[in-house]
Amino acid sequence: MAVTDLAIEKIKGMIVSGALKPGSRLPNEADLADQLGLSRSSLREAVRALTALRILVPKQGDGTYVSGLEPHLLLETMAFAADVSHGRTAHQLLEVRRLLEPQATACAAGLLTEEHLAGLRAILDRCEADIGIEEFIRLDIEFHRIIADSVGNPVLSALLGILSTHTQRLRIVRGAHHAPAREQAHREHEAIWRALVQRDAGLAAGLATVHVAAVEDWLAAGTSSP
Template identity: 60%
Template sequence: MSVTDRAIEMIKEMIVSGRLSPGARLPKEDVLAERLGLSRNSLREAVRAMAAMRILDVRHGDGTYVSSLEPHLLLETLSFASDVSRGAAARQLLQVRRMVEPQATAAAAALIDDARLRELREILDRCAAAESVEEFVSLDNEFHHTIAATVGNPVLTMLLRVLSVRTHQVRVARGADTEAALQSAHREHESILRALRARDPQLAGAAAAVHVAAVEQWLGECDGQEE
């Protein structure tokens, strides 16, 4: 284990043990370095790494604080894994999405109100009028994120946002080759919206499962062409 990794583990242990709570300010650099038996350079590297992981919040001119440590905040760091995933790794991420999104959509069907239904209708209307693949895919993501947000669980919303990144990137990269897939996606979105409007959790979950399975198959075909 490198000195920096050891420093990270030591600071994490302080947080896990409760010696540093969410929102707490870390001791001054020289004090903390001496307490942990580290050089100030090693401590700085550890702090930078933990700030990138959203565990610490460096406020220039004020000090370094433990972040809120809210799960949805920490999940943001997973977006990089989704960004760079290819082949089997990308399919594994989508498999997780297939397990989670139908349940989220079913939960949304039991909670959704008329205002949110109008919002989803407007998004799909914009999808139908989209003039580019990029615009369509952006609205596709907005549609799914809006449904997830209906559940009122920011952890769930962020997790599904992370899981959809790879699909977004490949769709844009494939350009015109995605036209048929995007048309199918729009039809599947309409099915999901009908189920939500009926406030039928079982039907909404099934419609979402069909949609994600189709996306998974399409993504596998795209990755196969790239290999």
């Protein structure tokens, strides 16, 4: 194992064991290097790597801290990878979304409040207006976010948000020729909303599956175009 990787593993071990808790400050560099049996240069490299992963957070003039370790922070690097994904990787991300989103939508059918449903209805009404593609994508993301968040699992919400990012959605809709893709997505959202209003978990899950499968088709059509 490379020295830097060993240093990363040792710091991670301190976090896993509870020796370093979320929000706690790391000992000063010299003391921590001695404690872990590392050179200060190896420790610095490890701290830089863990900072890039949002596990550690530097505070200017106040040292380095363990982050809150919230899912959305730890998954940010995955979000970047999803944002720049193309080809087979983009297809694989959508396959995972197709596995997760129908189940989340089914769970949401029994958990969405009347306020949530009204918020979804307002989004759908706004999508019927003459809005630009950027606004449509923003509303599309918000529609799915409300549904996922109602389940109450922040890891699920973060994963679903990552699996279809703003950049990816915009690329897919543009590749599928704006108007037809938007009209079909809107019809599918309307159908999902009606199933959620009826508290029909099975129907909501089925419609969500069809919806994500359509996105996969748009992506396939877009990537196969000359």
